[in-house]
Amino acid sequence: MASWSYTEPVDIIFxxxxxxxxxxxxxxxxxxxxxxxxxxxxxxxxxxxxxxxLPKSHLTDLFGNISPNPDVTEVDACADLIRTxxxxxIVAVGGGSCLDLAKAAGCISGTEDSVRxxxxxxxxxxxxxxxxxxxxxxxxxxxxxxxxxxxSDHMQSKKAPIVSDSLYPDWAIVDPLLTISMPxxxxxxxxxxxxxxxxxxxxxxxxxxxxxxxxVHAADLVFKWLLTAYQHGDDxxxxxxxxxxxxxxxxxxxxxxxxxxxxCSFPLTNLYGIPHGEACALTLPYFMEVNARxxxxxxxxxxxxxxxxxxxDELADGIRELQNRMGMRxxxxxxxxxxDQLDELVxxxxxxxxxxxxxxxxxEILYDMYGKMK
Numbered sequence: 001m002a003s004w005s006y007t008e009p010v011d012i013i014f015x016x017x018x019x020x021x022x023x024x025x026x027x028x029x030x031x032x033x034x035x036x037x038x039x040x041x042x043x044x045x046x047x048x049x050x051x052x053x054l055p056k057s058h059l060t061d062l063f064g065n066i067s068p069n070p071d072v073t074e075v076d077a078c079a080d081l082i083r084t085x086x087x088x089x090i091v092a093v094g095g096g097s098c099l100d101l102a103k104a105a106g107c108i109s110g111t112e113d114s115v116r117x118x119x120x121x122x123x124x125x126x127x128x129x130x131x132x133x134x135x136x137x138x139x140x141x142x143x144x145x146x147x148x149x150x151x152s153d154h155m156q157s158k159k160a161p162i163v164s165d166s167l168y169p170d171w172a173i174v175d176p177l178l179t180i181s182m183p184x185x186x187x188x189x190x191x192x193x194x195x196x197x198x199x200x201x202x203x204x205x206x207x208x209x210x211x212x213x214x215x216v217h218a219a220d221l222v223f224k225w226l227l228t229a230y231q232h233g234d235d236x237x238x239x240x241x242x243x244x245x246x247x248x249x250x251x252x253x254x255x256x257x258x259x260x261x262x263x264c265s266f267p268l269t270n271l272y273g274i275p276h277g278e279a280c281a282l283t284l285p286y287f288m289e290v291n292a293r294x295x296x297x298x299x300x301x302x303x304x305x306x307x308x309x310x311x312x313d314e315l316a317d318g319i320r321e322l323q324n325r326m327g328m329r330x331x332x333x334x335x336x337x338x339x340d341q342l343d344e345l346v347x348x349x350x351x352x353x354x355x356x357x358x359x360x361x362x363x364e365i366l367y368d369m370y371g372k373m374k
Contacts, residue, residue, distance in 0.1 A: 004208035008251060009165075010134075010145045014174045014244070016236075019135060021173055022091055023056040031131065034059040035087040037078065037102045039066055039094035042137065045181075051093060061085045066094065069152040069159060069269060069276075070101040075115040078105035082130065089131040092169075093178075095190070096141030096276075099134050100149040103167040106132050118162055119151055125164040134169035137178045139229070139242035140190025140277055142197055142250020144172035152270065159270040160351070163257075174247055176240040184230050185275075188326040191226040191242055193277030194249045195219055195319070196261050196284055201253030202303055203291050204356045214252035216306050221245035223307060223318070230326050259357040260287045264366075267348035271341075278329050285316040286369045287357070292316075294359035331373040342370055 013021050026034060036059045038048040043064045052059045063078050078101060082090070087109075092102030104115050107129040118125050134144035143149075147167045152159040182190070195218075201207065202215035222245050229238040258280075265279035274282070292300045292312030304315035323330050337345070346366045354361050 002209075006208065006210045006255065008145065008254070009168050011171045012145065012174065012247070013171065014247065016175060016177045016240075018173050019051065019093075019175045019178065020054060022051070022133060023054055023058075025133060025171055026058045026089060027056055029089075029131065031089040032058050033061075033085065033087050034089045034091055035061045035063060035082055035085065037063045037066070037090060037092040037094070037098055037105070039098045039137070040064050042093060048093070051091070057091075058089075059091060061087060066098050066101055068097055070097045072115050072119055072151055072153045075101050075104045075108070075151060078102070079109040079115070082106070082109035087130065089133070091133045091135065093135040093137060095136065095138040096143045096150070099136060099141065099143035099169075100151065102132060102134070103129075103143070103169065104149040104151060104162065106130050107164070107166045115151065115162075116153065119153060120158060120160040125162065125166045127166055129166050132169040133171045133173060135173045135175065135178070136243075136246070138182055138186060138190040139179050139239070139246040140193040142194070142246050142253070144169055144174065145247060145250040146254040148254070157270060159266045161353075172247070174243050176236065176243040179239050179243060180234060180236070182233060184233065185327075187230045187233060187242075188226075188328055189275045189277035190246070191222060191229065191277070192281040192323065192326075192328065194242070194246045195222040195226075196277070196280040197249035197253040197258065198222070198245075199284060199288070199303075200258040200261055200356075201249070201256045203296050203300055203358050204253070204256035204259050205358055206256040206356060208255070211252050211256050214248050216303065218245045218249035218252055219303075220307055221248070223322070227322065227325060257356050258353050260354055260361050263351035263354040263357075264349045266351050267345055271345070271348070272335055274329065281319065281323060282329055282373070283369060285319045286372075287361075288312055288316040288319065290361075290365060291357065291359050296358040332370070333374065337370075337374050342367070342374065345370055
């Protein structure tokens, strides 16, 4: 008989203009000294200042030193600012990089530790953090509702997630209007990442009924609305639906965790700078075909049918078509990989997330996959 549980501790507020809810949250908790963590482009275009200027926002400080794949040094710098300024809450507004940095910095700020102590070491994070309101401006990562923070340590050529219940934000404010300005290629990359979250959460060894239902809902929204959001960025309905898809996919993979495609994405991004979502999607159709022939084949076929495809193979082709229509990378030919580079890529693809995949992914499988892309 089945045995499972489902937990989601984040309070979710969804809707156009809901960013104004920040003041209600902070006032109700009598918070007085907030740090706004925002992506550099939001500081440049004035959005960050508009948020600080919201009536009764209680935001007194600003941090914006965030790169697309946030480095552990940036997390440490943010945590130092929190300690120095004695901030009692955080508002993080931006893409997944911004939210992941904020989650980690808020957690370690109550210690004197560097986040390196916890990054890929297995040492558990402290079981506390200062209050965090997460406000995504992209529709892709779902970081606003997950217990995951993906960080890079460029000095050690390492990119890896930290997973801890301490990383859950306290509130997620999802305001689709904040995503209107996303350029097409970021819309494509983050949107396809949403699809990867849904698919991988569904076939993960750790899947369960609630996550399954959420995965189907999110994937269906991506196939219906991502191309429209990509082609017509000012379509408010498409932006709304993709924000819903991203949030729901975050809920879908949070407990089961991601699998082979995400495991392979880390070295593809770290070594070759391929954007995260594009790197995940690059291998998704191949793993769709591999997993459909494994022990979860019937479930994966059912997933495909629920999305309007006749089979898992047709679903894999549907993913490829979506990639092509958005001008996304579908191979590695331009990298001209040497045999040594291919060996390195195969080795580093054996990230722990690979263990969640329903089919054991061997070196032979990886060499076949990368060889076809090469």
